Amino acid sequence: MRVTMRDVAARAGVSLKTVSRVVNREPHIRPETQQLVRAAIEDLGWIPNSAARTLRTGRTGVIGIVVTELRRPLLAELVETLVTEVNARGLNAAVEPTHDDGDRLAQVWAQRGSTFDGLLAVDLPQQPTASAGAGGADAGPVVRVDVTQAGGGHGGDRVATDLDQAADLVTRHLAVMGRRHPVQLGPGPLASRDDIPVVELGEHVGRAAGYRAAQRAVVAHPGVDVMICGTDEVALGALAGLHAAGLAVPEQVAVIGFGALDDGWFATPSLTTIDPEPRVLARSAVDLLARRLADDGGAVPTEVLVPVTLVRRESTLGAGG
DSSP: OOOOHHHHHHHHTSOHHHHHHHHTTOSSOOHHHHHHHHHHHHHHTOOOOHHHHHHHHSOOOEEEEEESOSOSHHHHHHHHHHHHHHHHTTOEEEEEEOTTOHHHHHHHHTTBTTTBSEEEEESOSOOOOGGGTOOOTTOOOEEEEESSOOOTTOOSEEEEEOHHHHHHHHHHHHHHTTOOOEEEESSSTTTTOTTSOEEOOOSSOSHHHHHHHHHHHHHHSTTOOEEEESSHHHHHHHHHHHHHTTOOTTTTOEEEEESOOGGGGGSSSOOEEEEOOHHHHHHHHHHHHHHHHHHTTOSOOOEEEEOOEEEOOGGGSOSOO
């Protein structure tokens, strides 16, 4: 049976006009009404007629999600959650991996206002300048969604993991657990602290890099009792590297990751990690982009910092040292 806008209106208990206004992101609609309509759209699985909406509004109904790559599990999870949030608002999402190709990034940027109504830029280390095809006066809005990237001074709208809070959380937790000789493997929540040595991972960041970095760290920093890893993938590699070196985790060296991947539950020992709350990041970013589309881009840039949580899996952060 084909679901229509009339079915959505009946489910939400509102008029057809109200459903249309919500779908087209018109301003001055009460949040509770928007929530009712969006819930009805999701429950019924209704997909708005994008061609009709384009003729009516001059918009495509497509949001571009720009990401460097999808091989990293944390980025893939965040992108999938963003797609879900975009779809829940009656819009379509187009995922655009750039693979660190500056020309490709500039090409996608220039399609704002034509192919894409707006962009969600996920954890990009850089953004194109105006001279690199950043779009003209009619270009759509951009919201940066940073899960591991620091601020960087780009300006503009941004929703990001609160990395300062993550660093404070890890520091306080390690102090309670009696760990006093940390080493950071690659970039991560504590990399900005000058008193913590950093072991570089090389070009390819992943489990193999974590394996090698953990073994180098043990040699270069005798007495290390905790390894802070920039991602859970690096941390899982570090666990294997420490095991191969004959070191017990957590008795001799504790390990903490970043990302809260499910794989961490099934490691031996299981992995303690920082959860950057990708669902909250995605919801906040899409909400902000929707506001910008409704406001026609005239507002002052906004930054939203999303608090993290520590997922403590006892076996990797035992007390003592």
